Amino acid sequence: MTDHLTDGSPAATPRAGGNAGMSSEYLEIRDLRVTFDGFKAIDGIDMTLMQGDLRFLIGPNGAGKTTLVDAVTGLAPASGSIVKSGVELVGKKVHHIARLGVGRTFQTASVFEELTVLQNLDIAAGASRGPLTLLRKRKSVLPAIEEALEVTGLGALRERKAGVLAHGQKQWLEIGMLLVQNCSVLLLDEPVAGMSGEEREETGRLLQRIGGERTVVVVEHDMDFMRSFATSVTVLHAGKVLSEGSVAHVQADPKVQDVYLGTAAGGEEIEDARAH
Numbered sequence: 001m002t003d004h005l006t007d008g009s010p011a012a013t014p015r016a017g018g019n020a021g022m023s024s025e026y027l028e029i030r031d032l033r034v035t036f037d038g039f040k041a042i043d044g045i046d047m048t049l050m051q052g053d054l055r056f057l058i059g060p061n062g063a064g065k066t067t068l069v070d071a072v073t074g075l076a077p078a079s080g081s082i083v084k085s086g087v088e089l090v091g092k093k094v095h096h097i098a099r100l101g102v103g104r105t106f107q108t109a110s111v112f113e114e115l116t117v118l119q120n121l122d123i124a125a126g127a128s129r130g131p132l133t134l135l136r137k138r139k140s141v142l143p144a145i146e147e148a149l150e151v152t153g154l155g156a157l158r159e160r161k162a163g164v165l166a167h168g169q170k171q172w173l174e175i176g177m178l179l180v181q182n183c184s185v186l187l188l189d190e191p192v193a194g195m196s197g198e199e200r201e202e203t204g205r206l207l208q209r210i211g212g213e214r215t216v217v218v219v220e221h222d223m224d225f226m227r228s229f230a231t232s233v234t235v236l237h238a239g240k241v242l243s244e245g246s247v248a249h250v251q252a253d254p255k256v257q258d259v260y261l262g263t264a265a266g267g268e269e270i271e272d273a274r275a276h
C-alpha cells in the first residue's frame with residue numbers, strides 16, 4: 001500500500017485540537033488475527049496509531065471493527081502483536097491492558113444508572129472507599145475528576161443520576177470515565193449512534209479536545225461525522241485493512257467505493273462524498 005501511514009508520510013493534516021503531537025507511536029498493530037471456530041474475523045491487520053490521531057475505523061457490518069477493539073482491549077483472543085509504547089498487549093489480561101492506559105466504550109452505554117455522574121467517575125477513578133462511603137456525598141473531588149467534568153461539560157450535572165441523563169450525556173460520561181482512568185488510547189465503538197445532530201457536533205468537539213495528547217479510535221458508520229472530525233481513516237473489510245489514509249484518500253479509493261456500493265446506504269454516502 002503506497003500511502004500506508006507506516007511509510008512515514010502522515011496522511012492527516014494538522015487541525016485544531018487534533019494531531020498536535022503526532023510524533024510518538026502509541027499503538028503498533030502487526031499481523032493481528034482473531035479466529036472464531038475457524039472463521040477469520042480479523043485476518044492479518046497492520047495499523048499504526050500516533051499520539052494526537054483521531055482515527056476513524058469504518059467498514060460494512062461484520063467487517064471486524066468491534067472485534068479489533070475487543071482484541072486490543074484483551075476481550076477477544078488474538079495472535080500477532082499490539083505494542084503500546086514498547087509494551088506488548090497481546091496475551092495480557094483485560095485489567096492489565098486497562099491499567100496500561102487503553103480504554104474503550106461499548107456499542108451500548110455501560111454507566112451505573114442508579115449512581116450519580118460523580119459517583120460513576122469516582123468508581124472509574126478507582127477511589128475505592130467502599131460501597132457505603134461511596135454513596136455518601138463526598139466533600140472534595142479529585143482533580144482528575146474535576147478535569148473530566150470540565151472537559152466533558154458535565155460539571156453542572158455532577159449530582160444527577162446517570163440513568164436520567166440524555167443519551168449523548170451518557171456517552172460523554174463514559175468518555176469521562178476513561179479520562180479519569182488515565183487512558184492514553186481510547187477506543188470508542190459507535191459513540192454517536194442514536195445522537196441528535198447537535199449532540200454529534202458536541203461529541204466531535206469533545207473528541208478533538210481530548211485527542212491532542214491521546215490516541216482516539218472511533219468506530220463509526222456516520223460518514224458525515226467522520227468527514228467532519230477524522231484526522232485519518234482506516235477502512236476494514238472482511239477482517240482486513242481495505243484502505244487507509246486521509247478522508248479524501250479513502251473516499252476516492254475505488255476499492256472503498258466498491259465495498260460501499262454493495263450496500264444501498266453506504267453507496268449513497270460514498271457517492272455523496274465524491275460530490276463534495
Ligand SMILES: Nc1ncnc2c1ncn2[C@@H]1O[C@H](COP(=O)(O)OP(=O)(O)OP(=O)(O)O)[C@@H](O)[C@H]1O
Pocket residue numbers: 036039041059060061062063064065066067068
Ligand atoms: N464471539 C464471536 N463468535 C463468533 N463470531 C463472532 C464473534 N464476534 C464477532 N463474530 C463475527 O466476526 C465478524 C466481525 O464482527 P464484528 O462485530 O467485529 O463486526 P463490526 O465491523 O463491528 O460490525 P458492525 O458494524 O455490525 O458492528 C462477524 O461476522 C461476526 O459475526
Ligand SMILES: [Mg+2]
Pocket residue numbers: 065066067107
Ligand atoms: Mg461493531
